[in-house]
Amino acid sequence: MNAPRDFSADPLGHGLPDYAPRPMPVAMLEALQARLGNRCSTALALREQHGRDESPFDVPPPEAVVFAENNEEVAAVLTLANEHRVPVIPYGAGTSLEGHLLAVQGGVSLDVSRMNRILRVNAEDLTVTVQAGVTRNQLNAEVRHQGLFFPIDPGADASIGGMSATRASGTNAVRYGTMKENVLGLTVATPDGRLIRTGSRARKSSAGYDLTRLYVGSEGTLGVICEVTLRLYPLPEAVSAAICSFETIDAAVRTTIAIIQMGVPIARCELLDAHAVRAVNRHDKLTLREAPMLLMEFHGSDAGVAEQAAVVQEIAADHGGTGFEWATTPEDRTRLWTARHHAYLSALQMKPGCRAVTTDTCVPISRLAESINASVEEVEASGLPYFIVGHVGDGNFHMGYLIDPAVPDERSTAEQLSARMVARAIALEGTCTGEHGIGLHKQRFLLQEAGEGAVDQMRALKAALDPRNIMNPGKIFG
Amino acid sequence: MNAPRDFSADPLGHGLPDYAPRPMPVAMLEALQARLGNRCSTALALREQHGRDESPFDVPPPEAVVFAENNEEVAAVLTLANEHRVPVIPYGAGTSLEGHLLAVQGGVSLDVSRMNRILRVNAEDLTVTVQAGVTRNQLNAEVRHQGLFFPIDPGADASIGGMSATRASGTNAVRYGTMKENVLGLTVATPDGRLIRTGSRARKSSAGYDLTRLYVGSEGTLGVICEVTLRLYPLPEAVSAAICSFETIDAAVRTTIAIIQMGVPIARCELLDAHAVRAVNRHDKLTLREAPMLLMEFHGSDAGVAEQAAVVQEIAADHGGTGFEWATTPEDRTRLWTARHHAYLSALQMKPGCRAVTTDTCVPISRLAESINASVEEVEASGLPYFIVGHVGDGNFHMGYLIDPAVPDERSTAEQLSARMVARAIALEGTCTGEHGIGLHKQRFLLQEAGEGAVDQMRALKAALDPRNIMNPGKIFG
Structure with a gap:
């Protein structure tokens, strides 16, 4: 079940890219284990669980699964991965439908589901800051008693980090917008292991490039979303x-x-x-x-x-x-x-x-x-x-x-x-x-829709922010 | 009046950068004149008019002013400027308050105010596509008889291109959002003279990086916004x-x-x-x-x-x-x-x-x-x-x-x-x-607000999309 399949052909024409693993050096595995102890695992069952999502594709699982419990651990994993040029696939609730979580180039699945604290509810400003692993149902359970709610609801009980990364929406978007409209700011770990903050708690800003909106929808290919500041709404x-x-x-x-x-x-x-x-x-x-x-x-x-x-x-x-x-x-x-x-x-x-x-x-x-x-x-x-x-x-x-x-x-x-x-x-x-x-599934459609020029711009952004191509490689563009 | 002042010092501490002109070669001026005829001008009065805005700064004017009448002309000007490494400053209605239009590194003011056609109103979808030089009052006059309006209203009768470039808002933003929420897509001329399309007429999308939101608020430093597709609203x-x-x-x-x-x-x-x-x-x-x-x-x-x-x-x-x-x-x-x-x-x-x-x-x-x-x-x-x-x-x-x-x-x-x-x-x-x-005025505040890491990311994006730094250089970051 775990033997690599030949993904070099694409008989179905659905744009599934080559399976081309980039092996993880022993030194990196050892360093991960030294830092995270048993929160770095190579157990097959765990790897298989992290190596699939709700998409219909089968790809061999990642080489290891690591569980980060705070921003600094995320940054440390990225620093190591960048040094060793090993892919990192951020993992939240595992509910992607388009193959985002599949380890098409091998590497490490970085599970942030234990980063699930609601850090700060500012009811008087209708904002909340959460760790990326908080799920939408968890968030709503927490803020409901303050007369507030967060409207974005993809079908699954997805994580806020994952919802940000796919620019999710759901049933309420017609009135309340999507993640694009409702994320005010982010804490992101960059591929070279830095932690940056984008946006603020202000409702609007013209301060420089909109990094928030660049990471929202970037599908884990530019960095790891660690914390998210969201808009909330008064319960009607x-x-x-x-x-x-x-x-x-x-x-x-x-x-x-x-x-x-x-x-x-x-x-x-x-x-x-x-x-x-x-x-x-x-x-x-x-x-x-x-x-x-x-x-x-x-x-x-x-x-x-x-x-x-x-x-x-x-x-x-x-x-x-x-x-x-x-x-x-x-x-x-x-x-x-x-x-x-x-x-x-x-x-x-x-x-x-x-x-x-x-x-x-x-x-x-x-x-x-x-x-x-x-x-x-x-x-x-x-x-x-x-x-x-x-x-x-x-x-x-x-x-x-x-x-x-x-x-x-x-x-x-x-x-x-x-x-x-x-x-x-x-x-x-x-x-x-x-x-x-x-994800994996719609790469050729992106090209049809956006055109080569725009996709070239996207590739240039990717190369600028992730020059060693460690962040969820093979997704969005092959 | 036109003699360069010494901007190397910054006694007021407001972050005004050095005045460091990059001279335009004669070959470029000749090429511009060959392509645009008398729509390329070096007349002092015109240059002075284009070399200031509503900010309190005085900087020598650009070396030339060119008037583009279509996307291809914009792209042609950028191709030439890129070849000669000459700055280009997009100019709409001239209503910036933060020094966006000042030629701190010399170069050409690219006036798009004649690109002022409303290209397509899709009343049934509540969308409109306009050229960048259309002003907000012009747009509203055009769509009002169809029972529609465009709510974003900075004080001045700014151009839609300029409003996009500064991520403008105004009095209606509390209900209708800012340009960030109301731009659906763009046609942009990139510094190397390509024309790309971002976004679509759909209300939402998860298709790749959000290039639209990257250009919205980029203050002319990444490319020239040529066309804008906007959301409209039914008149209440x-x-x-x-x-x-x-x-x-x-x-x-x-x-x-x-x-x-x-x-x-x-x-x-x-x-x-x-x-x-x-x-x-x-x-x-x-x-x-x-x-x-x-x-x-x-x-x-x-x-x-x-x-x-x-x-x-x-x-x-x-x-x-x-x-x-x-x-x-x-x-x-x-x-x-x-x-x-x-x-x-x-x-x-x-x-x-x-x-x-x-x-x-x-x-x-x-x-x-x-x-x-x-x-x-x-x-x-x-x-x-x-x-x-x-x-x-x-x-x-x-x-x-x-x-x-x-x-x-x-x-x-x-x-x-x-x-x-x-x-x-x-x-x-x-x-x-x-x-x-x-613009010019708040560069050190951006650094205070976003932090070095985030501003470094912005600089990396700028270098990736405008490697020769021809697009409105010296703005956002010095």
Whole structure:
């Protein structure tokens, strides 16, 4: 299981780069062990656990796993790795969907999950500073009793460091933005082992280059995010969630487009297709109507929420929406949103033993119907099982193709469908990834989208900040 | 007037760097003239006009001014400049406050003000693409009839390219964000004369490094912004503006803090001190009470605006706010906001022949009262005339010290006051500039704020993208 496979060919055309390990010298392993003791491990099970993520790829695991417990340890690991030119792959909660955590060039997995302290809540400024290993659920549990919340919620209970590194978003982004808008500052360990601070606790700044935004979304390729200062929000006075079913996906999407174009400040606007609804019904024991559905949430004052809801209900009715149901109690809402966050895992359980090839495009809102409809037509013609969930208020949706990993044809079909969907998104002036990142999976799509000139600029930045290419090498660009 | 002054000393300690011109070879001037004809000029008046901005510095003008009319011409100028290692200073509307436009290393001023076409309004997606020379007022005049607006409004009618380059904000940022949040993508000419595209028209993306955010705020030091794709917003159904006077600045600031902490989605929340009110009264022939004042605006539905206003009125009353007056007609509102936008020029007219040394700090909202109060105490003790205007909802405020440029002591006093105010902002976990940028004026403050490690990273990025240092050299870092 652990023998290197031949990754030099790329028969599926999904851009998986060569597997080209850079061996770790014994001296480095010894130095790591001297510094970290048993928090540096070469146990196979641990390495295998750290050598995969939610992507459908299999690559041999890293040579060692180290657990850092503070910024200085992170910096020390990088100093050693830089000296020995050994790759370092930052690891948080292991929930990447695009192969970010795979050790395609060998090296060390640097696990920051034990750096999980909430360092400082400044409720009066609506800011919080956390260590990178804190997860989003942990953070929300901590700040809720102060009447605050952090809105960014990728499906998994990801770490804040990982969410920063992939520029994550989730269901609330339509109202509250993504990690890009909500990270105020970072503490980063640079590849040469320095600790730097970017940003401040001020809400805005024009002080020099925006290093914060450069590290946000850099997928571990420029340095290790150690601490993150985030914006928080007051818990809204009133919250109301609603579901509404539609005859077709198209009708649900057109409802969304109208909501956004009218400027309704909707907090969440999620699409689930009939397959996704069926999956969450089974997994979460719900009885939702198994038809395309919008799952929406409104935040504001009592009157404001009522007003938004009335406007949206009217728009939905105009598009044939039926069965508008309200979930106003926190328990009902939690049940619905928990189900939504389980959609990915629920769908996997619809086909035992399967894996999902997921795509994640985002297009200008007016092109969303065209983008989804064509993708549905193509996947229906292919015969592959699939599901769709989407942060449609952003123009962002995910298609999950369920494949049997033992059947190469299925993966190949899924990759081809995904490639067509991505090419369409780019042609519609959108992006090849709204929130999952490039990782291993979308490198050629990045080139299609950004063009050679822009990717050359990115490579120049990488070379400038990580001249020995130790930070998560092989990701974003091969 | 045009003879080089000796800038090698820095007696005022404000970080003005050496004046060190890099002469332009005749071959380059000839090549520029061959390509651009009379759109390449060496006329002294034109050079002097392009060699200054709203900063209080005097530096000899650039050697030539060129007017580009399209992206390809921008790229051609950069190709030539790169070949000859001659500085290029992008020029939009000339409204920088921090010396961004000054030719401290000689070279060419590249004026893009004729690149002023609105290329494409996508009303259905709430996006627009403009050439860099389009000004914010021009843009709003163009999109208003489609029921849309662009909220970012620095005081001056700046160019969108310049606003992007300085990461500008203005009165609406508390609700709508700054240029950082509102630029979706850019077309940039790189120093080696390539044209690249960053971002897309999608609302969010995780596709590679955030080049857009790197160029936004780069102050012309990494490339020339040629085109900008922006987010637009539907004109709110209801808008209402209000003014409220307070006995003290402190009371006005504490009102603001409470509004923000309660999560009121206020669209604008501006402070004017009594000096600023007096200045705009004279300049705009208004009769506002000459006391510290909040000028606020609420956007939303009729009911939503009424609700926000009621909450705010109550908070203001709790802090002794009086004379709450409403401006609900568009004419009344325009008169108020025009006066606000004139505040800087109005204040200059209070002391004939004066110049203003302005500061622009931004702190976490809970530290705003402390920050302003201490700065007021210091300037009162100095005896210098001054005024305060602030985007206080963001924690951002400006102090303008009015100095007689012929009296070195006054400038020195102003710079010392400014330095203390900035040091205090940094100590309060804020930033040395909320929206004006670093330019020439705040280089040592950037170092204080970000630390050597982070500034080293910025320098590395600069060296990677502009290895011959032709793009606005001497700015941000010396």
